[in-house]
């Protein structure tokens with residue numbers, strides 16, 4: 621089944637477009653989990669138990685797992701999320717020349733990869749660099765378009781000879797790359813005007829909208845422009861998983877409450 625169809629089902633089941641970002645910064649994991657073999661996995665498991673009723677998806681960011689124990693923690697996390705019927709989007713922002721990209725794309729494999737449902741990619745190397753991802757029709761390929769960070773416009777906002785900014789061209793190209801209906805776009809909630817512009821260019825492509833919560837992005841714009849036919853994701857990572865940072869064993873309950881609050885807030889605009 622196509623990723624966005626699965627996501628649509630999940631959104632309907634939990635009545636939520638919240639993506640819970642699983643970015644378990646080791647420096648912020650509660651002390652009482654430090655003795656576990658895999659503290660990040662212990663942390664994520666408790667976060668998933670507390671948040672899955674409100675989660676349309678989980679989005680682990682690969683940066684928080686790129687060491688031997690990290691990969692094991694990630695693999696356990698993906699399997700556990702799937703056990704709760706929640707799709708997993710690996711935020712890896714990958715792409716490279718075709719030969720290398722084929723190796724990267726193996727991360728999506730169920731048996732010898734991470735078995736994730738979707739991945740973020742960067743479009744900078746062009747179509748052939750994304751082909752190994754795009755050709756996996758059952759996996760979502762979420763292309764960076766206009767990122768949420770302060771320097772997001774440095775390159776993405778550069779004007780082309782046609783007068784359009786680069787991120788708009790990326791959106792238009794993503795539409796061309798969408799032969800398998802598996803392409804989404806990353807557009808940050810910190811850039812609400814750009815969100816609206818990109819939505820006009822690609823009315824039918826779902827967005828992953830990061831930047832609400834810790835980055836202070838616009839939740840209303842995230843929902844208004846992020847969803848295509850009701851499908852899309854609004855992500856918060858630190859704002860959910862570290863909501864109870866100083867509450868010891870209560871950290872997971874606090875995360876559950878934070879996920880529920882974000883769901884309710886976003887649902888006001890759906």
Ligand SMILES: O=C(O)c1cc(=O)[nH]c(=O)n1[C@@H]1O[C@H](COP(=O)(O)O)[C@@H](O)[C@H]1O
Pocket residue numbers: 641643681711740766767768769806807808830831832833834835855856857858859
């Ligand atoms: O691709 C992403 O998910 C992403 C794109 C972007 O433009 N901005 C952005 O913050 N992200 C990711 O979304 C998450 C945001 O985390 P918080 O700021 O803690 O909610 C991090 O994993 C970021 O790497």
